[in-house]
Amino acid sequence: MLGGGDGTVSASPQAQSPPAAEDVRAQLDRLLASPDLDAPARARRFLRYVVEETLAGRAERIKAYAIGTEVFERSSDFDAQNDPAVRIEAGRLRRALERYYLSDGLSDPVVITIPKGGYVPHFAWRTPQAAEPHPAPAAVSPRSPADSPPRRWMPWLAAVPVAIACLAFLGGLALWGPWRDGASSSPQASTPSPPGGPTLVVMPFTALGEPSAGRTYADGLTEEVLSQFARFKEITVLGRETSRSIPPGADAARIRRDLGVRYVLEGSVQAAEHRLRITGRLLDALTGAVLWSQTYDEDVQVRDLFTIQNDVARRVATAVAQPYGIIQRADQTRTGIRPPDDLEAYGCTLRFYDYRAALSEESHAAIRTCLERSVARYPDYATAWAMLSVLYLDEDRFGFNLRTGGVTPIQRSLEAARRAIRLDPENVRSLQALMMALFFARQPAEALEVGERALALNPNDTELLGEFGTRLGQAGAWQRGAELLEQALARNPGHSGYYSGTLAVYAYMQHDYARAESLIRQAALEKFPLYHFVAAVIYAQLGKTSEAAEARDAFLRMRPTIFEHWDDEMAKRNYRPEDAAHFAEGARKAGFPVPARTAAETALQAATHQR
Missing domain, CATH: 1.25.40 (Serine Threonine Protein Phosphatase 5, Tetratricopeptide repeat)
Incomplete structure (x- = not known):
């Protein structure tokens, strides 16, 4: 567990005695007032509760049941053993504290951590204090050696000016959370990350072969890959400064322990004369397994360097981060097709993509309910609102689990999409939802205008390519619509049923019935x-x-x-x-x-x- 941004706790006499209660409370207030503590309101209540209980001498009461009933306001029959809500929130809070102490908290005098295996916080001095330490209250005991944080391999961060470190950190945590669908510069970009989403760090690409040329190519490719990943909001990608701080040869397990990420992308560039061989690999930092690997051979005499960098980076980012890509499939394998906790918001988004792949009425109602619970718990979760908009729309256009009376499905769909846009105007999933709702509200010109904006933000998102291509076709632009669908199919063959079905309609409209038959047989969407x-x-x-x-x-x-x-x-x-x-x-x-x-x-x- 991280002790602080420089990875160390002072060995001075003061560091041997815990901070006094007033010092801890001052640090708690500093944390809760900081916009760089990337934690929602519930996590902040969690933090205040465990700190105050510890300072009051009631550390032994800090159990999952007490947190669930007193902080999360669960009923007295809350089953802490089978309901993982407290464990999940504790994990988020630990990561938020780690990241805070790597950025805005670099110069904070007191470090508050919540060691894994429990919920009782630990307090320690970051730097030697000028005055004598205050006597510690009986409730705050010093750490044992076993509780000491692991040594970090980023000691240089303590010497970096706070302002630069803050900028580096903020750049690294820019979301789409999704995954970035579109890099957002709006105020909503500082919204806490979608709950439970995967995190990724991009290792600097290694230069092989000719040293000077290879290093230049590798550095440029690393930068371009980071830029491309920023478009996908379903994942959180740590920033370039964090990536560069990782020493050569660091293994995935150590990176996970020190940075809290689940996935690591690494690669190499080998230059020989005018030839380039670029290799990329995605690792699961928890297991060390290689989830994906690809080699790209290029000739700088055929295509210029910048075109090569852009194309390879786009292909890497799309393969790894798209909604049906490697990370999402890995998360599905890890959690199962049906996540064990139906209330976990990120699990709902995974199930939404399963639903979109099969378009099954049987799963529609359950996922709609799941997402409604998610937005009730996380009202600022733009992507969940966008997905809910699509499910409301499917009540109308497909007749799935139609709710009668009151507001129409189209109206609910439009309202949810517009809320998603208000929360994050450059979230491509939100723009996609608004495009679809407007289209079926019989406003095709406005819908296609929104679609063009979304496509400009992220031309690599296969979910968007397929949906926008379909709408273009229905409005009469069958040729361009088919081109976008073909791109989506080439980049995401795992979702071929949906694309093939829509391309079959295109072929039918062109009176090419033989090709239409071939495509519809490939679709196989029986439900x-x-x-x-x-x-x-x-x-x-x-x-x-x-x-x-x-x-x-x-x-x-x-x-x-x-x-x-x-x-x-x-x-x-x-x-x-x-x-x-x-x-x-x-x-x-x-x-x-x-x-x-x-x-x-x-x-x-x-x-x-x-x-």
Whole structure:
């Protein structure tokens, strides 16, 4: 456990006696007033409670049950053994204290830590005091040798001016938390990180081969990788100054112990004449396992250095940090498909991506409830609001678990998306949610404008690429929409079902039914009703009667009443009249009860007569 920013506690006589109660309280007030203590309100209440209880001589009472009932206001039947809420909050608070003492707290005289294995805080002097130490209260006992913090390999930080260290730290902790979807310069950028999100440190890339050229290439690539990671907000990436402080050869376990990160990205650049070989690896700092490794061979005579750096860094960041990337899949493997604690906000976001991959009505209601609990506990969690907006929208567009009465699903979706935007205007997930809500609220021009803004912030986010490409296609820009979908598919083949299904619609609209059939067979989204509708109209156009009938019957079992509102369903998806009419044609061939004359067909006929 960290003792302080310089990693040491003074060996002076004063350091051997704990700070007096008034010194500890002054330090507690300093901590709680500092914007650099990256902890939400509940964690701050946690800290005040354990400090005051210890100073009052009641350290033996500081147990998970007492914290859960007195700080978290849980009921008397709170099960501290099976409910991990206190353990989770304690872990966050420990990390927040560690980071604080590496930044704003570098010159603070008193260090407050909460050693692992319990919740009783320890107090120690950071630097020798000018005056004689005050007598310690009986409740505050000095540390035993076993409680001493581990020696750090960053002693130079004590000599760095406080202002520079603060800037370095703040740069390193800029979130998207997500992961950064878009680097935010708004006031919301200082909002505490999303609860439970993964943390990553980028090791300086190692130079191999020609020393001078290799070092230049390696330094430049490290900088570019850090910049690319800053776009993904589902992960927290420590800043470049922290990365540079790590000595060569430091192992992942030590990095985890000293910095509290879960993942480590390391790499090398080997230069030989005009050839470059760039290697990247992602390590799980907890287990030491290599989660991902990739080698890129480049020729500086074919592409210039800056283009190579940008392209390789983008590919590395996208593979590792995107919503369906290596880190998210590793977290899913670690926690299981269903996180053990349904109230853990980060677990909800993982389950949201599972839902988006399968588009299953069965999981929709549970994840909607989970996210609603998350935003109740973390009202400033922009990404959770954005995801909730999408789930509200899916009540309307897919008919999933529709809540009747009161505010409509579209209104709830818009409200949640706009709240997410207010919390973090440059959070790409929030912009994506607003784009989708506006689109289905029949404001396609405004929706696509928001989509363009999100794409400019992060052109690498595959979730955004797929969704924006779909909306462009439905609005008639099928060619550009398909190009974005193809990019998403190339960068994220693990989510191929969704992309393939939408590309099948594009091929259908181009009357390329053979390609549409190939793509829809790749989609295989059996739990998603519209998958069966698209399959049915494709098979019908190809004259595959039995397959069309099978898909038709599957869709009607899931959405039997949709054809009573056919025109409304087409209108809210903003299909052009010719595209909606094309769907109606295929649907009739498949045997669906489409109205004899749809609004789109009427509009097309009227336009023909006007000519």
